[in-house]
Amino acid sequence: MGPGGGFGHGKLKFDEEEAKPDISKALLLRIVKYFAPYWKQTLLVMTVLCISAVLGLLPPILIQQIIDRALPDKNLQLLFLLVAASLATTVVSGLLGVLQNYLNSFISQNIVHDMKNQMYRHLQSMPLQFYSGVKQGEVITRMTSDIAGIQGVFNSTIVNCASNLFILISTAVTLFIMNWKLALLGILVIPLFIVPTRKMGNVRWKLAKETQEKISEQNQIIEETLSLSGYMLMKLFTREDTALASFQTVNAQATRLQIRESMAGRWFMLVLTTFTSIGPMLIYLYGGYLFIQGELSIGAIITFVALLSRLYIPVMQMTNLYVDVNRSVALFERIFDYFDMDPLIVDAKLALPSRVEGQDIVFEQVNFAYAPDKPALSGISFTAAAGSLTALVGPSGAGKTTITNLIPRLYELDSGVIRIGGKDIREFTLHSLRSQIGLVTQDTYLFNGTIRENLLYANAEATEAELTAACEAAFIHDFILKLPEGYNTVVGNRGIKLSCGEKQRMSIARVLLKNPPIIIMDEATSSLDTVSEYYIQQAMHELLRGKTSMVIAHRLSTIMAADNILVVQDGRIVESGQHASLLAENGVYRDLYNKQFQREDS
Structure with missing residues (x-):
């Protein structure tokens, strides 16, 4: 298998680009398409948010009525009525919150479901170059944490934005209706939130991005050292301490970044808390003056202060909206990076299911390279006759496996053509071709x-x-x-x-x-003991009768009876023929034969 150097993984934006994502109209439209199937549920969420925003205004207003009317008038009936209304408002708001949470979960989880299915299907269509070149753990990260993060996009970005907008508008209108002078005074404090919020948004954006990169490195180490093959390699070379040190280093870096992000948030909240206390103090000061002048009631002042917090919190969250949007778009871009990778090997437009049984396999001047500067096959031409056994021999890295991998189109040849029954294999559907080949x-x-x-x-x-x-x-x-x-x-x-x-x-x-009618064996008997190999060869002789088979073997004893032996060296077929004729040529095959049997005799 080649290194897959020609696939172009350097294009992955998450790995190389430090700039924030470019939020284009095309990108946004592409994102919206995933939400489109759930537009009815989304519309219902928006309706619930709007109702909840209005209901949230009622408790402070009811409190004003209790303070200004029920208590001064000693009206017990009105007091009970206002308290019951306030309680009912709280219960209804809670029920709406449950409904909203269900709808949020339904929409976000279904979008995650759809994207995972799409991603899995897309990854199934990727060529071997992709899997031989991509970092271990990267695919799992994209399939799990990246796509799972889409759930937060709906809840944290879209829903929060809509909710804050409804709350902001309804609260601002209510404040101006109550007293436009106090409303203006409260709004004068808002600019104090904008600068620190935007600055902290940039800091947390950078820290979150660096943290995600370290988590990706953690996944890489876990996948490489705790998978079966990696674990055995680590144990056999006694590299536990080195692996542990690497993991501890990355884990410590991720932890420090997470602590920095958390502490940055706490300092930020300290500053904002200070600013949010300025508005109420100004309201108490000026509102107290208006009360003394007889222009405002105590209940109105208390209600105003209560509603003011409903104004500040949405403003703070919405000034940080661009950070959430960038974070969300970056998440989609990471996912779209994979979706935009060309599968390369797909069915041709006119491809049809076809049968290969009883058909010759013909290579005509086939050339293939894993990368532009790494040619693997050059001018490969031969015929594997139907029902015959064709053997491929040669030194390791000569190109034998690459030849056989081209037949089921695990890789796509660069030039030339491979025919089965006189038909270009690219005219077969991939399913029909591969379903008739055993490897x-x-x-x-x-x-x-x-x-x-x-x-x-x-x-x-x-x-x-x-x-x-x-x-x-x-x-x-x-x-x-x-x-x-x-x-x-x-x-x-x-x-x-x-x-x-x-x-x-x-x-x-x-x-x-x-x-299958075509069987390919790549060192299929290399792990068998001598007795098992003998019996396998006897059984295979009968079972392969009438089938087209290609066998790669280093043990020449297993392919001496082959109908045709192809000697591959440096990506070219340098000799071909049957065992006896190849020995008589005193060429590469004879040299391989002598070295192998001399070693076995010794």
Whole structure:
């Protein structure tokens, strides 16, 4: 597998760009599309917010009536009525809050649901270059924390903005109706909030961004060292202390950033609290003067001060709105970065499902490079005749695996053409092409499930007889029966509970269960002992009869009977023919043969 250097991951904005996201009309329209299916629920949320904003005005106004009318008049009936109205307002507001919370959760969770489905489907379409080049943990971060953060976009940005706007408008109108002089006095304090709020917004934006980057680094370390392969590597090279030190360093950096962000918020709140106390004091001062002059009641002053806080809080939150918007847009941009990556390998417009059984596989001047400066194949031309066994031999890194990976279009060739039955494989639908190819690799992957589940992954409709026959052909059936749970035995993460040879035979049985007309084996018998390899070869001889098969092998003994042997060196086919004729040429194949058998004899 190549390094995937040509895919262009340097374009990811989160990794390289320090500037805030460019909020364009096109970007906003793209974001709105995710909310569009839930416009009815969103409209209902806005209605609830509007009603809640109006209801929030009633308790202070009712308190004014209690102080100015019920108590001075000693009107017990009016007092009970006003208290009951205030209590009812509180209950109704609480119920509306529950409804709003449900609607918020419904909309945000469904958007997250939709985006996760879309992202997973999109990631399924990405080429191997993507997964060979992307950082471990990066995909998981985008799929989990980034998309999950969209929930906060609706709750924290959209809902808060609408709620603050409704509260601000309704409160300001009420204050001016009550007393325009006091309203102007209260509004004069508002500019004091703007400068510190915007400044703190920038600080918290930077700290939050740096924190997210450190969390991404944490995920990277966790994925690399606590995945099965990384864990084993860490243990075998006794690098626990180094891994722990790396994690502790990043964890400490993230913690310090989070503490700084939290403390910055606390100092900010201290400043704002001081400013918010100025407005009420001015109201008490000037309102007291008006009371002395007989122009204002005590209840009106108390109500005014109570409503003033409803004016300041939305102003503070809305002055910081641009920070929330930038944060939200940055989150969408990180997600859109992935959505905008070209899958590269897709069905052609006129692609059709086609059968490959009984058809030749023909390479015509195929060239391929993992990156512009790293050519992997040059001028590859050969024919794998239908029903025949074609072997690929050569030193490691020669390009053998790359050749076989091009057949199911795991990579897209740069030039030339690959035909099956005279038809360009790009004219096949990807599903029909890949469903008719079986691939057994040296690095066998098994899910953390039962043996039965791993085998049926190849053919969910397989009968018990077909399952048993495939395992018998791969000489794994008897071993499975000896296990405590038989076919229901859990194999562990990546099949850790099985030996390499057992996993390899499981992989072979899985492909045999699929029963495709084309079978590709990349060092499929490399992990088998001599006896198992012998029996596998005998079984494969019968099972591959009439099928087109390509085998990559370092053990030349396994491919001596191949119908055609291709010797690959430095991305080119330097020799081809059958075993006897290649030995007679005294070329690369003869040299490989002599070195291998001399080593085995010694």
